[in-house]
Each structure stands twice: as C-alpha cells, then as structure tokens.
Amino acid sequence: xxxxxxxxxxxxxxxxxxxxxxxxxxxxxxxxxxxxxxxxxxxxxxxxxxxxxxxxxxxxxxxxxxxxxxxxxxxxxxxxxxxxxxxxxxxxxxxxxxxxxxxxxxxxxxxx
Amino acid sequence: xxxxxxxxxxxxxxxxxxxxxxxxxxxxxxxxxxxxxxxxxxxxxxxxxxxxxxxxxxxxxxxxxxxxxxxxxxxxxxxxxxxxxxxxxxxxxxxxxxxxxxxxxxxxxxxxxx
Numbered sequence: 001x002x003x004x005x006x007x008x009x010x011x012x013x014x015x016x017x018x019x020x021x022x023x024x025x026x027x028x029x030x031x032x033x034x035x036x037x038x039x040x041x042x043x044x045x046x047x048x049x050x051x052x053x054x055x056x057x058x059x060x061x062x063x064x065x066x067x068x069x070x071x072x073x074x075x076x077x078x079x080x081x082x083x084x085x086x087x088x089x090x091x092x093x094x095x096x097x098x099x100x101x102x103x104x105x106x107x108x109x110x111x112x
Numbered sequence: 113x114x115x116x117x118x119x120x121x122x123x124x125x126x127x128x129x130x131x132x133x134x135x136x137x138x139x140x141x142x143x144x145x146x147x148x149x150x151x152x153x154x155x156x157x158x159x160x161x162x163x164x165x166x167x168x169x170x171x172x173x174x175x176x177x178x179x180x181x182x183x184x185x186x187x188x189x190x191x192x193x194x195x196x197x198x199x200x201x202x203x204x205x206x207x208x209x210x211x212x213x214x215x216x217x218x219x220x221x222x223x224x225x226x
Contacts, residue, residue: 030212031212033212033214033215035215041219041220042202042217042218042219042220043156043202043215043217044217045214045215045216048212048214050212088155088156090215092212092213099146099158099161099213100213100214100215102155102156103155104154104155105155107153
C-alpha cells in the first residue's frame with residue numbers, strides 16, 4: 001500500500017534553533033496533510049498542500065510540497081517551547097482510498 | 113461548530129475484561145468516522161472506519177470490533193481485552209465526500225490493560 005516515510009523520528013533542539021521534518025513517498029501524492037500532536041493530546045490538523053511546488057506559511061511554520069509531489073517538509077523557524085510535540089504528515093491511502101495514511105511522526109523536543 | 117467527544121478519558125481494565133469506548137460528533141451530519149490506536153511513542157494505526165450507519169470497515173484483524181448505531185455515534189468494543197490492547201484510542205471524523213479528507217480528532221481514551 002501507499003506509505004509516507006517521515007524523518008527524523010526524534011529531534012532535540014535548543015530554543016531559538018530551526019527545525020525541519022521531512023515526509024517522503026515512492027509514489028506521487030495527490031495531497032499531503034500535516035498534523036501536530038502535543039504531549040498527552042490528540043492530533044490537530046495544521047494544513048493541506050495540493051499543488052506541485054506549493055509553499056504555505058503559518059507564522060514561523062513553513063510547509064512545502066515537492067515539485068514531483070513525492071515529498072514534503074515542515075520547517076519551523078526559531079523554535080519555542082510551545083512547538084514541542086509530534087508532527088505527522090499524512091498522504092492519501094492506497095488504491096485511491098480517501099483515508100489518509102499517516103507517517104510515524106517526528107517528535108520535537110525543545111530545550112529552553 | 114463541530115465538536116467530537118470521547119469517553120472515558122482514561123481507563124484501566126484487567127486482561128480478559130470487556131471494553132466499550134464511545135465517540136459522538138456534534139454539529140455535522142453524515143460524517144466519516146474512524147477509530148485509531150496509538151501505542152506509546154508510536155504513530156497512528158487505523159483500526160476501523162465507517163461511511164454510514166451500520167457500515168464498518170476493518171483495517172487490522174484483532175479482537176476489537178466497532179459499531180455505528182447512529183449517524184454521529186461510533187463505538188469501539190472488545191469481548192476480552194489483551195495486554196497488547198493498551199494504548200491511546202482516538203476517534204476522528206471527516207467530511208463525507210471531501211476528496212482530501214482532513215481528519216478531526218477527539219481527545220482520546222488512554223487505555224491500560226493490566
């Protein structure tokens with residue numbers, strides 16, 4: 001089935017440093033979604049990318065969708081302790097399934 | 113606005129006991145409904161999804177079952193819990209017919225099987 005691979009699994013940063021997580025697929029994706037899960041909380045939808053080469057920003061967060069629509073990234077500038085959590089990407093399911101397939105997530109730990 | 117409720121928030125159950133987790137959605141009609149399980153420090157495993165009342169699709173064979181007795185109610189059940197059933201159970205909904213299908217998650221139930 002269609003899978004999205006996410007790296008790294010964990011990332012420790014000092015507050016103020018930048019952070020990037022990557023999501024890769026072996027097949028072309030019609031769209032990619034990003035979610036954030038705070039420790040002890042539930043995943044919350046952040047954004048969706050649909051167009052090739054698309055770039056969207058939410059304050060310090062920058063989301064990119066690759067030109068070939070096979071990869072995506074989430075970049076956080078100048079991390080803050082409020083950025084702590086696990087970031088998941090999700091691509092469409094296999095065989096045209098509308099159910100998103102989630103990556104394993106990247107856990108961001110920000111040290112003050 | 114739409115809201116999704118799950119209960120209980122936490123649950124400790126002995127091995128072999130039954131389970132019933134409930135999820136309800138407010139403020140929308142005909143939602144797609146999902147049950148996910150998240151083991152500690154792990155990703156999201158889709159267990160069941162439903163596109164309508166009485167319509168359940170299972171993604172992973174296990175000792176769990178799901179039912180959708182009403183349009184906005186989704187129930188996860190087990191007759192006999194195993195230790196491996198411990199985890200964080202998340203219910204989610206999405207808009208029926210939305211091709212991109214962003215998921216909206218409930219607060220979750222943290223289940224510990226002893």
